[in-house]
Amino acid sequence: xxxxxxxxxxxxxxxxxxxxxxxxxxxxxxxxxxxxxxxxxxxxxxxxxxxxxxxxxxxxxxxxxxxxxxxxxxxxxxxxxxxxxxxxxxxxxxxxxxxxxxxxxxxxxxxxxxxxxxxxxxxxxxxxxxxxxxxxxxxxxxxxxxxxxxxxxxxxxxxxxxxxxxxxxxxxxxxxxxxxxxxxxxxxxxxxxxxxxxxxxxxxxxxxxxxx
Amino acid sequence: xxxxxxxxxxxxxxxxxxxxxxxxxxxxxxxxxxxxxxxxxxxxxxxxxxxxxxxxxxxxxxxxxxxxxxxxxxxxxxxxxxxxxxxxxxxxxxxxxxxxxxxxxxxxxxxxxxxxxxxxxxxxxxxxxxxxxxxxxxxxxxxxxxxxxxxxxxxxxxxxxxxxxxxxxxxxxxxxxxxxxxxxxxxxxxxxxxxxxxxxxxxxxxxxxxxx
Numbered sequence: 001x002x003x004x005x006x007x008x009x010x011x012x013x014x015x016x017x018x019x020x021x022x023x024x025x026x027x028x029x030x031x032x033x034x035x036x037x038x039x040x041x042x043x044x045x046x047x048x049x050x051x052x053x054x055x056x057x058x059x060x061x062x063x064x065x066x067x068x069x070x071x072x073x074x075x076x077x078x079x080x081x082x083x084x085x086x087x088x089x090x091x092x093x094x095x096x097x098x099x100x101x102x103x104x105x106x107x108x109x110x111x112x113x114x115x116x117x118x119x120x121x122x123x124x125x126x127x128x129x130x131x132x133x134x135x136x137x138x139x140x141x142x143x144x145x146x147x148x149x150x151x152x153x154x155x156x157x158x159x160x161x162x163x164x165x166x167x168x169x170x171x172x173x174x175x176x177x178x179x180x181x182x183x184x185x186x187x188x189x190x191x192x193x194x195x196x197x198x199x200x201x202x203x204x205x206x207x208x209x210x211x212x
Numbered sequence: 213x214x215x216x217x218x219x220x221x222x223x224x225x226x227x228x229x230x231x232x233x234x235x236x237x238x239x240x241x242x243x244x245x246x247x248x249x250x251x252x253x254x255x256x257x258x259x260x261x262x263x264x265x266x267x268x269x270x271x272x273x274x275x276x277x278x279x280x281x282x283x284x285x286x287x288x289x290x291x292x293x294x295x296x297x298x299x300x301x302x303x304x305x306x307x308x309x310x311x312x313x314x315x316x317x318x319x320x321x322x323x324x325x326x327x328x329x330x331x332x333x334x335x336x337x338x339x340x341x342x343x344x345x346x347x348x349x350x351x352x353x354x355x356x357x358x359x360x361x362x363x364x365x366x367x368x369x370x371x372x373x374x375x376x377x378x379x380x381x382x383x384x385x386x387x388x389x390x391x392x393x394x395x396x397x398x399x400x401x402x403x404x405x406x407x408x409x410x411x412x413x414x415x416x417x418x419x420x421x422x423x424x
Binding site for chain 2: 048
């Protein structure tokens with residue numbers, strides 16, 4: 001298809017597509033004339049991934065270029081790719097300052113106890129320690145029961161997440177789903193959590209009113 | 213205690229405490245002289261709540277004043293208070309544009325199906341519809357299995373959350389814990405989710421490698 005059709009089918013304006021070509025996040029089409037090129041369905045798919053990374057993931061074009069370089073490099077496994085992409089999307093999380101040594105140990109212990117097979121250098125491990133320290137600093141440390149309750153719940157969530165990515169074989173689409181599922185999924189979980197809290201709070205206040 | 217001791221015990225500088233007094237988010241102390249006042253343990257507690265709302269919750273002083281006005285008004289139930297406070301903290305969530313009619317219906321259906329007893333006007337209900345529409349707009353609608361999987365997981369999380377708030381009787385401390393648990397809790401859950409995804413992904417890629 002021509003540039004005009006690529007724009008129409010993707011819903012992305014021509015100037016934006018040209019910008020992506022210049023920035024190297026969209027491969028050039030096949031030259032068919034002095035100022036014309038032909039684009040295929042792989043360009044459409046790549047455009048969707050770029051939009052997911054920038055609009056949903058909030059990443060810069062430079063960060064997108066880096067992710068795509070590893071997508072296009074020979075033979076990364078889907079598992080490696082997923083890991084790298086999610087690490088890049090993670091910085092969206094608010095920072096809460098440095099972690100105490102004891103919380104770093106606690107984070108490592110939890111990951112070991114749940115057999116999550118996380119490499120020591122994975123940033124999420126440091127992030128976990130930092131959030132645990134933030135709770136402690138505001139005077140409300142997270143106890144083991146709370147941590148294990150959350151851990152059991154997120155294991156269930158992770159199974160749903162992997163099913164969301166699982167049925168797909170194209171690398172671009174796996175990554176696109178991973179980004180969408182992670183970023184929009186965080187928002188979805190946060191809002192569902194508020195609603196479930198309302199339900200649980202109503203249930204408990206009803207129960208205590210009955211018990212009078 | 214004097215202002216100096218209040219500052220020392222709370223870790224909040226005197227000029228900041230004076231600012232809170234002027235803004236009406238901290239009640240005046242008992243006058244003991246021309247330019248002296250005495251503060252009690254209720255001032256310490258209130259200072260902690262103000263810090264939790266501003267630093268952890270990211271709220272403006274005006275928003276804090278409004279929450280505190282409802283805390284101090286006669287006889288709100290703990291359940292009402294919790295609801296109002298969490299509504300105020302919720303705007304931290306990123307906005308994703310308007311919801312489709314069909315997603316508004318789906319949100320209402322889910323809440324009914326899970327018996328979460330959410331009032332129709334609660335903002336989280338609109339938020340849920342908006343996030344569902346955002347998934348749809350990027351081409352990856354959330355199916356019922358995913359939605360119900362998440363819902364079951366957040367119900368477990370909500371029980372942990374209510375336990376976190378539950379053992380406490382002082383209104384200020386209930387609210388403080390609710391804010392900390394909601395905001396830091398969202399961050400904690402997001403990072404645990406990444407770790408659990410790594411675990412689940414490793415498990416599945418190991419399983420498929422064994423199965424060859």
